Amino acid sequence: MDRPPKQMSAAREIGVGLLGLGNVGSGVIKLLEDNAAAIVSRLGARLVVRAVAVRDAQKPRQVDLDPALITTDVNAVIERDDVDIVCELMGGTGLARDAMLHAIERKKHVVTANKAALAVCGEEIFSAAERCGVDLYYEAAVCGGVPIIRALREGLASDRIDVVYGIVNGTSNFILSTMDADRRPFDDILREAQSAGLAEADPSLDVGGIDAAHKLAILISLCFGATVSVGDIFVEGITGVAPVDFDLAERFGYVVKPLCIARDRGSAIEARVHPALIPRSWLLASVSDSKNALYVKSRALGSSLYYGAGAGMMPTAVAVLSDLIEIARNVQSGSTGALATRSYRKLVPRPVVPAADLSSGFYLRFGVVDRPGVLGTLTTILGRRKISIAQVIQEGPRDPERPVQLVVLTHEAREGDMRGALADIKAGDLILEPPVVIRVAR
Amino acid sequence: MDRPPKQMSAAREIGVGLLGLGNVGSGVIKLLEDNAAAIVSRLGARLVVRAVAVRDAQKPRQVDLDPALITTDVNAVIERDDVDIVCELMGGTGLARDAMLHAIERKKHVVTANKAALAVCGEEIFSAAERCGVDLYYEAAVCGGVPIIRALREGLASDRIDVVYGIVNGTSNFILSTMDADRRPFDDILREAQSAGLAEADPSLDVGGIDAAHKLAILISLCFGATVSVGDIFVEGITGVAPVDFDLAERFGYVVKPLCIARDRGSAIEARVHPALIPRSWLLASVSDSKNALYVKSRALGSSLYYGAGAGMMPTAVAVLSDLIEIARNVQSGSTGALATRSYRKLVPRPVVPAADLSSGFYLRFGVVDRPGVLGTLTTILGRRKISIAQVIQEGPRDPERPVQLVVLTHEAREGDMRGALADIKAGDLILEPPVVIRVAR
Numbered sequence: 021m022d023r024p025p026k027q028m029s030a031a032r033e034i035g036v037g038l039l040g041l042g043n044v045g046s047g048v049i050k051l052l053e054d055n056a057a058a059i060v061s062r063l064g065a066r067l068v069v070r071a072v073a074v075r076d077a078q079k080p081r082q083v084d085l086d087p088a089l090i091t092t093d094v095n096a097v098i099e100r101d102d103v104d105i106v107c108e109l110m111g112g113t114g115l116a117r118d119a120m121l122h123a124i125e126r127k128k129h130v131v132t133a134n135k136a137a138l139a140v141c142g143e144e145i146f147s148a149a150e151r152c153g154v155d156l157y158y159e160a161a162v163c164g165g166v167p168i169i170r171a172l173r174e175g176l177a178s179d180r181i182d183v184v185y186g187i188v189n190g191t192s193n194f195i196l197s198t199m200d201a202d203r204r205p206f207d208d209i210l211r212e213a214q215s216a217g218l219a220e221a222d223p224s225l226d227v228g229g230i231d232a233a234h235k236l237a238i239l240i241s242l243c244f245g246a247t248v249s250v251g252d253i254f255v256e257g258i259t260g261v262a263p264v265d266f267d268l269a270e271r272f273g274y275v276v277k278p279l280c281i282a283r284d285r286g287s288a289i290e291a292r293v294h295p296a297l298i299p300r301s302w303l304l305a306s307v308s309d310s311k312n313a314l315y316v317k318s319r320a321l322g323s324s325l326y327y328g329a330g331a332g333m334m335p336t337a338v339a340v341l342s343d344l345i346e347i348a349r350n351v352q353s354g355s356t357g358a359l360a361t362r363s364y365r366k367l368v369p370r371p372v373v374p375a376a377d378l379s380s381g382f383y384l385r386f387g388v389v390d391r392p393g394v395l396g397t398l399t400t401i402l403g404r405r406k407i408s409i410a411q412v413i414q415e416g417p418r419d420p421e422r423p424v425q426l427v428v429l430t431h432e433a434r435e436g437d438m439r440g441a442l443a444d445i446k447a448g449d450l451i452l453e454p455p456v457v458i459r460v461a462r
Numbered sequence: 463m464d465r466p467p468k469q470m471s472a473a474r475e476i477g478v479g480l481l482g483l484g485n486v487g488s489g490v491i492k493l494l495e496d497n498a499a500a501i502v503s504r505l506g507a508r509l510v511v512r513a514v515a516v517r518d519a520q521k522p523r524q525v526d527l528d529p530a531l532i533t534t535d536v537n538a539v540i541e542r543d544d545v546d547i548v549c550e551l552m553g554g555t556g557l558a559r560d561a562m563l564h565a566i567e568r569k570k571h572v573v574t575a576n577k578a579a580l581a582v583c584g585e586e587i588f589s590a591a592e593r594c595g596v597d598l599y600y601e602a603a604v605c606g607g608v609p610i611i612r613a614l615r616e617g618l619a620s621d622r623i624d625v626v627y628g629i630v631n632g633t634s635n636f637i638l639s640t641m642d643a644d645r646r647p648f649d650d651i652l653r654e655a656q657s658a659g660l661a662e663a664d665p666s667l668d669v670g671g672i673d674a675a676h677k678l679a680i681l682i683s684l685c686f687g688a689t690v691s692v693g694d695i696f697v698e699g700i701t702g703v704a705p706v707d708f709d710l711a712e713r714f715g716y717v718v719k720p721l722c723i724a725r726d727r728g729s730a731i732e733a734r735v736h737p738a739l740i741p742r743s744w745l746l747a748s749v750s751d752s753k754n755a756l757y758v759k760s761r762a763l764g765s766s767l768y769y770g771a772g773a774g775m776m777p778t779a780v781a782v783l784s785d786l787i788e789i790a791r792n793v794q795s796g797s798t799g800a801l802a803t804r805s806y807r808k809l810v811p812r813p814v815v816p817a818a819d820l821s822s823g824f825y826l827r828f829g830v831v832d833r834p835g836v837l838g839t840l841t842t843i844l845g846r847r848k849i850s851i852a853q854v855i856q857e858g859p860r861d862p863e864r865p866v867q868l869v870v871l872t873h874e875a876r877e878g879d880m881r882g883a884l885a886d887i888k889a890g891d892l893i894l895e896p897p898v899v900i901r902v903a904r
Contacts, residue, residue: 171768326766329764338620338760
């Protein structure tokens with residue numbers, strides 16, 4: 021502690037090897053170029069891309085890049101002596117995992133945006149990094165450019181987090197926000213999102229909730245120091261939400277958002293991804309388009325919220341660069357590898373609360389036969405399972421061709437009880453189409 | 463880089479000396495006790511308070527503390543060999559500045575929550591820290607527990623920030639939010655805030671905008687790498703805002719918030735603190751009570767927002783602890799003092815845009831004489847200064863004892879032109895009371 025400040029050469033170069041040159045990789049190259057001077061002035065060193073591994077060397081690129089930098093050989097990039105940091109932007113859990121482990125064994129620091137690999141084989145990758153004494157940073161893996169990983173790891177390091185509510189999938193939020201604004205059907209909006217580049221050709225990871233579950237597993241490690249099995253997370257996609265649900269939610273004072281929730285329940289972790297009715301007065305209710313946000317409730321700080329672009333070329337590049345800069349600082353000060361880049365030094369495996377034991381309010385939309393007594397029968401079935409009703413809206417039969425819409429908002433109820441009640445209801449002759457079930461967050 | 467990971471002793475103690483044991487100091491003691499185990503498990507070391515300097519050793523305290531730790535001798539705390547980090551929580555720019563400089567000369571790392579000292583003599587303190595090779599952290603100085611300093615310094619390190627809009631004074635936000643909710647007058651709400659501990663006995667630093675100006679100067683150093691003279695910042699307090707302004711703002715689709723704005727204008731920095739009408743659709747419009755938030759617009763990331771408790775014992779303690787933990791990590795890894803804790807390594811002094819050259823929309827509320835032609839005359843005067851009108855509301859003379867309220871919303875206009883026009887208007891016989899002028903942010 022009493023040493024004089026270290027001498028730093030302003031011209032020092034820190035070598036970066038990129039694996040992958042898609043959207044995010046191109047953004048990283050662009051941002052490094054556009055803001056080179058500012059980065060040097062902040063860092064006192066230069067981040068230099070030494071090599072870029074791509075699948076197809078002939079493919080046209082979004083950025084101008086010296087063709088000599090491009091190779092199809094991932095290992096060649098990792099093994100270059102002048103590469104200090106390997107930046108994994110390939111995605112997926114196969115080749116990307118192998119490449120990260122290879123880089124770590126070669127004592128390269130690693131930056132990744134790969135939530136799937138971290139959620140599924142994070143333990144293996146983190147253990148390797150710890151063993152080999154290299155840094156592993158992943159700010160881009162959750163909420164894109166919003167520095168949420170740093171906020172949780174460092175800002176709230178002394179606090180105890182009770183629960184986080186997140187909107188962490190930009191595609192799903194774009195679709196539901198557009199449905200809210202335009203009241204157009206899901207498929208319509210999905211096609212529009214696909215042509216605008218806001219949804220993948222195969223959107224199932226996004227709209228099915230798997231992407232959010234991956235991010236939630238990473239958040240759980242940061243917030244609660246726990247590892248959970250991603251497969252145990254309760255996941256429901258947004259495909260069942262229809263424009264009419266926004267009309268009805270609005271009448272109750274709610275909006276429908278693609279939510280993920282993680283809560284520390286002591287012996288187990290509550291972890292869930294599903295669309296949810298949230299009160300219009302919540303800040304999260306105003307998080308629209310493809311934006312992401314994380315709302316955190318902690319003992320000492322209370323409520324805090326972090327909002328911004330969760331995806332996209334440049335926002336994600338900002339997160340990747342923040343990690344590159346932090347590692348470069350560590351390299352300069354000789355402090356790499358000494359500290360866990362997880363907020364907790366040891367993660368403890370914890371079980372996920374079984375789906376049946378989750379509870380929440382429920383929004384239930386039934387298409388029922390138009391005859392007296394239906395509401396009574398439904399509420400009796402719900403009541404037998406100790407599910408009590410908060411509000412009911414019964415739409416008049418506007419369209420004789422369609423079933424009458426009966427909408428029930430329940431008080432807090434157990435998921436298992438609700439499933440039982442719904443099975444009983446389906447077994448009867450009251451409903452003419454599968455009910456729409458959306459959870460209510462309060 | 464190829465060194466093996468360092469060996470760390472889990473039992474290592476890092477000594478902390480507290481200067482000040484008011485609200486925040488008590489919160490720090492409490493949080494260190496409450497979450498001791500969690501902090502050790504994250505940090506791998508123990509933060510131990512070695513001594514606490516107070517003004518009055520006899521005063522009853524909010525926390526249980528070994529009386530042997532308490533002293534009235536600030537220097538004795540700083541000079542203890544077992545104190546690694548000095549935590550300055552006294553406030554003010556006199557003794558606090560001296561104590562920080564003394565600590566730095568003694569090669570102690572410093573954590574401070576003191577926005578005034580950083581805004582007014584930050585250069586001196588930072589230079590000393592750089593010269594002596596110690597860390598200086600100040601997360602608690604802006605937006606309390608919200609880790610906004612880290613977000614700007616690290617998360618957005620590669621990006622170029624164009625503008626920030628902040629609600630950074632909790633007292634002012636509490637007063638205006640309560641005025642919005644209850645439509646009660648300023649003095650009423652201030653008294654209530656004082657008895658609830660949300661406002662100081664002398665509230666002038668808060669409601670007068672000075673506290674926000676201090677924070678804005680710190681934000682400017684982080685966002686733009688610039689130092690500005692705090693005295694040059696355009697500052698207007700919230701005391702002129704009345705409940706009726708919320709009624710009228712609402713009719714235009716706005717809400718009144720205590721705003722600060724900093725914008726990079728190249729050769730100069732736009733820096734302003736004043737109440738402002740902001741559109742109800744903005745996320746900042748939903749930041750209520752004593753909460754703080756910062757909205758950041760940057761080139762690559764786009765919009766991002768950071769929200770949470772900006773003041774209070776425990777939230778501020780979370781920020782102080784985040785700094786203590788970061789320094790403790792640096793101490794463990796031997797990387798203290800090597801890196802600037804400002805986002806830019808060198809700050810460049812830049813002028814503030816002169817008040818007369820600022821521009822914004824304006825909300826003007828006039829109490830006028832009840833005779834025909836008043837609106838025409840007013841708009842002619844405004845028009846002569848090239849101020850064009852967006853909307854007008856003229857209230858009928860509900861109360862014959864009171865002047866007719868004429869409210870004008872202008873398009874973007876120069877502050878200097880507006881001042882000229884207002885002088886012309888005041889010089890005439892149209893208005894019966896001083897006009898209320900609130901800027902409009904769009």
